[in-house]
Amino acid sequence: MARKAARHAEAARNDRALLDAAREVLARDGAHASVAAVAARAGVGIATVYRRYRTKDELFQHLCALSLDQWVDAAEAGLRQDDPWEGLVHYVRAAVEFSGGSLGPMAGTIAVTDEMTDKSTRVDGLLHDLVARAHAAGTLRSDVTSTDISLLVEQLAKSPLTDQLDRQGRGDLADAAREAHARMITIALDGLRSGNPPLPGSAPSPDLLSCRWEHRPPR
Incomplete structure (x- = not known):
């Protein structure tokens, strides 16, 4: 045993x-x-x-499922917080932190398993609840959707400056770059608060994120 x-x-x-x-x-x-x-x-x-893992696809399918588990944990932790705004902020910050390196490049190259679908649906539901709570509390701007949040996390998780300095071996600037990135995250989060001017254009469809995972084998 x-x-x-x-x-x-x-x-x-x-x-x-x-x-x-x-x-x-x-x-x-x-x-x-x-x-x-x-x-x-x-x-x-x-x-x-x-x-x-018998194949590369099987390995990456499993890793995608593990990654989705992290999203679920972050959302559930956010929902456990009493303050709806702080709960949403916790989710965004946690998701940004572990999404710094994303499995997104695998989208469309591997088949989506039932496990991946189930966990993705779970994440979507939890994020919807986080957004709905913040809307009901009047702290999140009314025109922000859960898809907006997902897209924001994807963008904030990337730090071109940090990546460039890492490739250059500039460890002397690493701390300053991380602090600058943290400032950008806080600026972006403040932009989610209610009272800001309306967002441009129409709200993005959830398909904008999900359709890229349709499996299209190489030609």
Whole structure:
């Protein structure tokens, strides 16, 4: 029993390392990211990866499911907060933090599993509740939708300046770049508050995010 528990714990640690590594490698290589590159970044042998996952698609499908779990946890934590505005802010900040390296480049390159669909639906529902609470409290501007929030998180998770400095090996500027990014996040969050001028254009459809995951095998 102890050995089985230890194996499960090791597998969970490997999964976390693979998820972090996949985000970093995908940010660099896009959809061309290889299992070998992800395994090397995670410090895990590629043979170990293929003992658990038969194909690259199976690996990335599992990592997408793990990533969605993080979104669920962040949203549930936000809903547990008494203050609707602080709950929404908690979700956005948490989602931005773990989405710094995104699995988005895999969109359209792998089939969406039932597990991924179920967890994505769960995230959508929780985010809808977060937004509805903040609207009801009068703290979130009335023209902001849950899709707006998802798009905002996707944009805020990226820091071109931080990425550029990392590629240049400018560790001396890393702290300043992170502080600047934190300021941008706070500025953006303040723009969500009620009382601001109306947003331009029509509210984005949820399809704008979901349709890109339609599986289209390479030609």
